[in-house]
Amino acid sequence: MKEIGTVRTLRGNNAEVEIKRNSACGDCGACHVSKDQSVMLTTAKNPVNAKSGETVEVEMQFANVFVAAFIMYGIPLIAFILGSSVAYYLVGSLNLRWDQVLTSFFTGISLTVIAYLLIRQVDRQGRFSSKYQPVIVAIVEKKETIPTPMEKRMGN
Known part of the structure; x- marks a missing residue:
């Protein structure tokens, strides 16, 4: 997956790059751009x-x-499904007087939050950042670009 962008600032061996959203971009949300x-x-x-x-x-x-x-999405989803399913089964089989559906729902939500917190912690330790970080592969000449309809609408 290649994109063209402009280097804004340098931080050691890394650079902060501004990438213009192109017209082929969908609404997957992977880049967190609305x-x-x-x-x-x-x-x-x-x-x-x-x-x-x-x-x-x-x-x-x-x-x-x-x-x-x-x-970012699969692990928390698995945590939710696993937490909900196990809690639903345990509340039913142990004959606890708790609401089976609500208990399983809140257990699933709790495990989803825990999964996100663990992912965040592992990311802060630097285990994800280097492997999944984009790489600048070439310096390109700046060419005259035709603004996309979205850029025209935004006034860029």
Whole structure:
């Protein structure tokens, strides 16, 4: 998955890159950019030593996009389903006088929150950031671009 962006700031071996949302972008939400926003900021590895203000080509391995999406959405979903199912079964089989449906729902929600907190903690430790981080692969010449309909509407 390749995108063209502009380097905004440098941070050691990384660069903060502003990428304009293109017309092929859907509404998957992977980039956390709403329909009303025309740009997103990302931190990318900078092995080509791009300077601030340069236009660059940023790449993220397609397989890594799916793995990152699974980490952020799949693991919490599995935690919710597993928590709800186990709680539903346990409340029913142990003859507890708790509401079986509500207990299983809140257990599932609780495990989903715990899964997100664990993912956040692991990410802060740096286990995800380097492997799933985009990489600047080339510095490109800035060309005259034709604004997309969204950019025209946004006044960019």
